[in-house]
Amino acid sequence: MNDLVEPSSDEAPLSRREQQKEEKNKALIDAALAVFSRVGFAAAKMDDVAREAGVSKGTVYLYFDSKEQLFEEMVKANMAPLMTEIAENLARPSISATERLKAHMKFFYTKILNTNRRQIMRLIMAEGPNFPHLAEFYHSNVLSRGQAVIKAIIQQGIDSGEFRDLQGHGLVQNIVAGALVAGIWKLVFDPFQPLDLDAYFDTHVDLILNGLKA
Amino acid sequence: MNDLVEPSSDEAPLSRREQQKEEKNKALIDAALAVFSRVGFAAAKMDDVAREAGVSKGTVYLYFDSKEQLFEEMVKANMAPLMTEIAENLARPSISATERLKAHMKFFYTKILNTNRRQIMRLIMAEGPNFPHLAEFYHSNVLSRGQAVIKAIIQQGIDSGEFRDLQGHGLVQNIVAGALVAGIWKLVFDPFQPLDLDAYFDTHVDLILNGLKA
Amino acid sequence: MNDLVEPSSDEAPLSRREQQKEEKNKALIDAALAVFSRVGFAAAKMDDVAREAGVSKGTVYLYFDSKEQLFEEMVKANMAPLMTEIAENLARPSISATERLKAHMKFFYTKILNTNRRQIMRLIMAEGPNFPHLAEFYHSNVLSRGQAVIKAIIQQGIDSGEFRDLQGHGLVQNIVAGALVAGIWKLVFDPFQPLDLDAYFDTHVDLILNGLKA
Amino acid sequence: MNDLVEPSSDEAPLSRREQQKEEKNKALIDAALAVFSRVGFAAAKMDDVAREAGVSKGTVYLYFDSKEQLFEEMVKANMAPLMTEIAENLARPSISATERLKAHMKFFYTKILNTNRRQIMRLIMAEGPNFPHLAEFYHSNVLSRGQAVIKAIIQQGIDSGEFRDLQGHGLVQNIVAGALVAGIWKLVFDPFQPLDLDAYFDTHVDLILNGLKA
DNA sequence: AATGAATGAGAATTCATTCAT
DNA sequence: GATGAATGAATTCTCATTCAT
Secondary structure, three states: OHHHHOOOOOOOOOOHHHHHHHHHHHHHHHHHHHHHHHHHHHHOOHHHHHHHHOOOHHHHHHHOOOHHHHHHHHHHHHHHHHHHHHHHHHOOOOOOHHHHHHHHHHHHHHHHHOOOHHHHHHHHHHHHHHOHHHHHHHHHHHHHHHHHHHHHHHHHHHHHOOEOOOOOOOHHHHHHHHHHHHHHHHHHOOOOOOOOHHHHHHHHHHHHHHHHEO | OHHHHOOOOOOOOOOHHHHHHHHHHHHHHHHHHHHHHHHHHHHOOHHHHHHHHOOOHHHHHHHOOOHHHHHHHHHHHHHHHHHHHHHHHHOOOOOOHHHHHHHHHHHHHHHHHOOOHHHHHHHHHHHHHHOHHHHHHHHHHHHHHHHHHHHHHHHHHHHHOOEOOOOOOOHHHHHHHHHHHHHHHHHHOOOOOOOOHHHHHHHHHHHHHHHHEO | OHHHHOOOOOOOOOOHHHHHHHHHHHHHHHHHHHHHHHHHHHHOOHHHHHHHHOOOHHHHHHHOOOHHHHHHHHHHHHHHHHHHHHHHHHOOOOOOHHHHHHHHHHHHHHHHHOOOHHHHHHHHHHHHHHOHHHHHHHHHHHHHHHHHHHHHHHHHHHHHOOEOOOOOOOHHHHHHHHHHHHHHHHHHOOOOOOOOHHHHHHHHHHHHHHHHEO | OHHHHOOOOOOOOOOHHHHHHHHHHHHHHHHHHHHHHHHHHHHOOHHHHHHHHOOOHHHHHHHOOOHHHHHHHHHHHHHHHHHHHHHHHHOOOOOOHHHHHHHHHHHHHHHHHOOOHHHHHHHHHHHHHHOHHHHHHHHHHHHHHHHHHHHHHHHHHHHHOOEOOOOOOOHHHHHHHHHHHHHHHHHHOOOOOOOOHHHHHHHHHHHHHHHHEO
16 A cells, blocks of 8 residues: 555655654664564563664654554554555466466565565564454454455366365465465574475475365 | 372382472473463563462472573473374374374374464464574474374375375475464464364365375 | 863863763762671662662663672772872882881871771672672782882881881781771771770881881 | 580580580581681571581571571680680780780681681671671670780780880780781782781781880 | 471562653 | 653562471
């Protein structure tokens, strides 16, 4: 949504002041992602976020009301651009379902697993129960949309005869599962047993497409 | 005297005192699981663990040196019984690879996902980066063993002609992924979109077995 | 602007903020001296230091990293001015060795024993073994310098024929000993047997000068 | 006083039980001296005292009511034997005052400075202000008696013409001071500037006797 | 008598948040 | 707006003392 607004909107162009504010906001969001990723919500210090953003402790509170709010805004800000891209994936030109599924999964690996957005994925899992509000936001804005895309692709595949009609409860989660696990693995177990994301991706797609094949 | 109390056990007989210590240790481990599950490591209060175990604050420190140690011991204590069971799964009577894989996955759903051990799974993912020691323990004691079992089953299936020889990097992780995601989902998103573990299990097995089929 | 406030000082002008910090630092050092003197290091409560300095508990930690550091800094801060004065005593105009020794001892009684620096003397003796770092600092910055002065005076006296050449191991310590004991006595036994420092000083000087006399 | 009772008193000889109690009491006193010397009163742990005495924590409380009491009893127990010896020094065969003073000082160096009783000396200085009760005990039982002996010797010396009649306030403290300082030095500064007690003793005696000489 | 498990008051230290400058 | 000094509630951990066994 934000992307659409940017270029030639009818809002007043941002003044110097507002621009600087925008930049500082961005810096704080980035710093927050870095710090929360490193140590989790509870152990993160506002002071560290401030330092990492190059501002003073007090300044953080000019932009965010509290640590909780900073955390939520950080997650949302990092999710927003994703959401529009997912939406675009829903309305795709008519290639085969198989190709669309591959492309969507590629998107997942490229835009999330291979960036530090995977940290957010982990944070959601780690802190979700303490931030039901946030879990719900994530579910309805990211997961639901992602599910919709995949469901549409599967239906297209069934209709075209590419996929069998599996009809299972939780099919979508099962399809994506491999990707989530890859993300977690990279963050937690990679030092002990490294994972090559590209090769892993191939296995994932191979297994799932074969599993779905009519 | 004590020997008479525990007639049918050839283990070292525990005195009354030692028995009570054992019980209290167990109570603390259980309390720790409950509290850490609820709020994560950093936000957990030793005081709450104590209260939940029905002892005083100071007592916790008679059993565990620090919050860190309590956390690690709690994880290990909850993993230990699992590890032996996994080992048994490795040496199974000669049924088909398909049946063995189903059985092993059933085991996973029954012994982990459906118990509060899934909380531990989540804690490992959430706190792993802050407890490399623990992540390594978990990897080498639980994950490695689980991987070995599945690899053996797959090989059996390839040998018997049941499975194709997929040879993919991260195949095992992809096979189990659905289960992990189910566990996380129950803990984080169930309130917003409930998951029926039994039905989900069927989908998971169906998709994977079909994906592996020769 | 700040420069105008401190016109007659060529030191780096302190801003209001910095001035206040300086003052608070001083207040904390003073409070620390008072509290540590009263109950010793281990029994001293940071809370009491804070209250005595008129700040909150947390503030103490803005100025000092730990109780240990506060203790050490307090000792050093109280010693610093002394050290320069001792140095000046070394380079004295040419009066007789006898007069110089008297003067130096007077200095000792006036600047240490009769102020609450004697508390520090006692703290060094009491806590020294637990703070080797500090004991060493005290030894090399205060004791060594003091010893040097006295040695120089004695040599002058020997050269001038005022003193005999005693050549004893630990002569300096023996010369000063009476003063140290006076300090301790005032702090520990004065309630039971009061000590008049002035009269005591006379005895001390009399005994030592006679003992050194050629 | 206790000494007089010991040998042929009319009390029943100690039973096995009482003997063992006596031994344990002794062990605890010794352990207390060791621990308090090491870390001072506040930082000393009853647990350490118990362990060092080879008994359990609870047992300490069968012998002493509290940490305070243990500390006081430990000091008293270590002082008691000294007190009788000092008393004997008072009633000495008729040798010259000079020789008596030397002998008394030798006694001081041998029985206190060269044993771990010097630790007690330091503890009195360190903790005295927090234990006025103890400081008073030490003053009236040890210091007063020691002072009496020295005063008697000095008077003898004046009468015999060996010493001049200095008449100074605090003369006794000044005479003994060198010894106290030696004790402290060994405990606090020896690592940085070692002190040879024997040579130091000679200097001390030389300086003082010369100072007193008629 | 002896033990050592349990208690809980107490102390050091941290850090989100506020607010004077 | 920005700063960073100050606050004080909160939390971990310690240890003298008690008491059931």
